[in-house]
Amino acid sequence: DTAVSQTPKYLVTQMGNDKSIKCEQNLGHDTMYWYKQDSKKFLKIMFSYNNKELIINETVPNRFSPKSPDKAHLNLHINSLELGDSAVYFCASSQGLGTGVSYEQYFGPGTRLTVT
């Protein structure tokens, strides 16, 4: 059984288009995340939701809009795609927020976005 799944696995699109990536987890976790891994393999958090509430919103262009319809799902919509948006986007989930410590995070397989 896949714990954290993402669709699509690959996404090739042209500049200016709008696209969405979907994520689902079946671990019963309360917290979900979006990370971006750039061409230099640096992994950086973008957003986090806990029980459908946005709790982390890093310095990300407002062309990126996350949405969590329920605890098990977190989607990422990107408007007006730019060349610099090309990267691998990972969804992750964890048990919760933790108090003073952070719970372990489990990653999905990633979505490789290529903007031409």
Place this chain on the structure above:
Amino acid sequence: QKEVEQNSGPLSVPEGAIASLNCTYSDRGSQSFFWYRQYSGKSPELIMSIYSNGDKEDGRFTAQLNKASQYVSLLIRDSQPSDSATYLCAVNPTGTASKLTFGTGTRLQVTL
């Protein structure tokens, strides 16, 4: 100063040897530390979490944490070619509820 620093490598070790991967972090108040393994083209896979000073062992892997010196390390005993991957160190900075800051990773090559 980067928040989480790792030597990018590659770190080359012969099969059967011990691989030692190091990570330093800048936020002295950090409480949670994680090691992930990432194969090329794959997603990060959690190997170890450590929260207290000292050693934590899981099979061939041992994580070591020294909060006073602000470093965390990962030892891989009896290294196998299948251990060849990039190892990412992640730290939860103080007061950032669940946010993880990652290092740039160390590429490990286990040679036959």
